Amino acid sequence: MLASLLEMGYQVRFGVLEAGAFGVSQSGKRAFIWATSPQETLPEWPEPIHVFAGPGLKITLPRDVQYAAISSTGGAPFRVIAVRDTIGDLPPVGNGASKTKMDYGNDPVSWFQKKIRGNMLVLSDHISKEKNELNYIRCQRIPKRPGADWHDLPEEKVKLSTGQMVDLIPRCLPNTANRHNQWKGLFGPDVPSMHYDC
Known part of the structure; x- marks a missing residue:
């Protein structure tokens, strides 16, 4: 796409922005391509608001022309909004919980939780998809620390x-990890909704 736009005479700028740098409590990379005629001025990328490690991306075009995407790394005025800032006030739910209304059980502990709650006194749809027995065991065996995932599982069998x-x-994970970003976060506490059946 970049090569085609350049060939048509447009000025081009591309970047990968990290949602976490703009106040989202998770990693979410999005590619942006801006193009305009040579007479126009391309706008600058938005400045990150929250400190968050962003991606690096380089693309090599024909004739060995290299372009590097802008990166939303570096300093920012606010610290990252962590998952605990967002949902740390929610009561725990068990495997397959389906109660659609429940009390929060405690007060919000972060400004973000206060903002999300607004005037709501009751928590709605705080439910959990039921994991099969094996995936439930896997999730239970992952350490409850940031960054932990399937890589922390011991190589053993369970009954x-x-x-x-x-x-x-799962045998398929090591065999396909190189094609899937090492299945980063799979079964981990940082990604409570992720599950995988091989």
């Missing part, structure tokens, strides 16, 4: 309630 012995680490 299911059916008596079947199965690998704790």
Whole structure:
């Protein structure tokens, strides 16, 4: 796309912006491509508001022309909004919980939680998809620390309630990790909704 736009005579700027640098409590990279005629001025990228490690991206075009994407790394006036700032005030839910209305059970502890709650006194739809027995065991075996994921699982077998012995680490994950960003976060506490059945 960049090569085509340049060939048509446009000035081009591309970048990868990290949602976390703009107040989202998770990593979410989005690519942006801006193009305009040579007579116009391309605007500057927005400045990051929150400190958040961003991606690096370089693209090599034909004739070995290299372009580097802007990066939303560096300093910013506010610290990162962590997951605990967003949902740390929510009561725990069990595997397969389906109660659609419940009390918060405590006061918000961050300004972000206060903003999200607004005037709501009751928590709605705080539910959990039911994981199968094996994935539930896997999630339970991951350390409860930031960054932990399936890489922290021990290489061992576990016995299911059916008596079947199965690998704790799904065989497909190590074999496909290079194609899928190492399956980063899978089964980890940072990504509570992620699950995977091989």
